Amino acid sequence: MTGFAIALAALNEMKAAGALRDYAVSGAMALVFWTEPVATYDLDVLVWLPASEGPIVSLRDVYGWLAARGWNAHAEHVLVAGVPVQFLPAYDALADEALTTAATLDYSGVPVRVVRPEYLVALYLEPQARTAKRRERAAALCEDPGFDHQLLQDIMMRFHLTW
Amino acid sequence: MATTTQPGRPTPELLAALRQGKATLRRERHMLSLPEKVRAVIELQRACLPLLARQRTPRPWERVWDTDT
Numbered sequence: 306m307t308g309f310a311i312a313l314a315a316l317n318e319m320k321a322a323g324a325l326r327d328y329a330v331s332g333a334m335a336l337v338f339w340t341e342p343v344a345t346y347d348l349d350v351l352v353w354l355p356a357s358e359g360p361i362v363s364l365r366d367v368y369g370w371l372a373a374r375g376w377n378a379h380a381e382h383v384l385v386a387g388v389p390v391q392f393l394p395a396y397d398a399l400a401d402e403a404l405t406t407a408a409t410l411d412y413s414g415v416p417v418r419v420v421r422p423e424y425l426v427a428l429y430l431e432p433q434a435r436t437a438k439r440r441e442r443a444a445a446l447c448e449d450p451g452f453d454h455q456l457l458q459d460i461m462m463r464f465h466l467t468w
Numbered sequence: 469m470a471t472t473t474q475p476g477r478p479t480p481e482l483l484a485a486l487r488q489g490k491a492t493l494r495r496e497r498h499m500l501s502l503p504e505k506v507r508a509v510i511e512l513q514r515a516c517l518p519l520l521a522r523q524r525t526p527r528p529w530e531r532v533w534d535t536d537t
Contacts, residue, residue, distance in 0.1 A: 308535020309506050334509075341497040342508035344516040346530040379528055387535030389528075412502050449498070 306413070311386035312348060313417045315371070324370040326353040329407035329418040331393070331428065336442055338410060339422045340449055343442070347382060347389040351404050351420065354394055362394050399427055399464050422446045423456045430466040440468075510535075 306314065319325045330338065332349030354362060368378045371385065382389040395401050403424035410419050420428070426446050429439040446452060461467070478486075500508065513532045520526055 307503070308533065309503075311535075337505050337509055338502065341494055342500070342505045342512060344512035345509060346513060346533075382529045387533050389531075389533075391529075410502070 306415075308386040309388055310413045310415050312388040312390060313412055313415045315374070315376070315385050316350060316418075317416065319367065319370055322370065323355060324366055326355055327404055327418070328352045329404045329420045331403070331420045331425065333442070335420045335425055336422075336446060338417075338419045339425070340445055347391050348385075350390060350392050351395055351400055352392050353401075353404060364392055364394070367392055397431075399424070399431065399460070402460075403428060422449060422451075423453050423460060426457055427460045427464060427466055430461065430468065431464075509533075 313330075316325070316328050316330075320328060329335075329351045330348065331351040332347075333343055333345035334348050336343060337345070352367070354364070355366065357363065368383060371383050372378070376383050376385045379389075382391050384390075393400075395404050403420045406424060407418040407420050409416050411417070426443040428434060429443040447454070447457070497505075497508065510533050517526060517530065517532060520530065
């Protein structure tokens with residue numbers, strides 16, 4: 306199994322082991338799944354963490370699970386089989402919905418949950434995420450023949466997003 | 469007054485063909501298999517990282533993936 310496939314398989318193992326409740330690949334690598342290759346250096350993963358006793362969300366258990374397998378955190382990333390992975394706990398209702406509706410795709414025999422393109426665009430359009438590069442990537446996603454523009458309109462209306 | 473020679477301009481047909489070629493390239497890259505796309509991402513990392521490093525110090529995670537894809 307190749308390094309990237311190992312990193313994806315690790316996500317499934319973490320979910321099966323209960324270290325994560327669920328996950329979906331997001332960010333530029335999700336875009337790569339749906340459109341064309343772009344230059345990116347990390348694998349962004351949107352996650353739901355197991356229920357905790359307090360209100361403070363911690364990635365400690367996630368990092369611990371990975372560290373037990375020799376994959377250690379460096380600042381905000383964990384190097385999993387050569388791939389820097391960043392775990393991002395779902396931070397709002399749109400992120401929750403993006404996670405819930407993620408598609409299960411296949412990468413070299415490894416099932417992988419990936420945020421759908423319409424939700425990727427919506428996440429890129431959130432005020433705290435808007436950058437010129439992300440808007441450009443959002444536009445590229447919209448050009449895809451299979452892109453559901455009606456769904457994007459619906460999401461944008463419900464979450465009060467604009468271009 | 470010295471006159472300057474205007475450089476040759478591409479014809480609209482040539483410009484259209486070049487733009488069409490770019491669209492074709494993007495379509496072909498879109499159709500790659502996922503492992504081929506990941507290999508392309510790593511090639512882009514190899515190509516872009518030196519350019520990035522000329523602008524600023526790369527962050528710790530900004531490096532070519534040490535994986536055989």
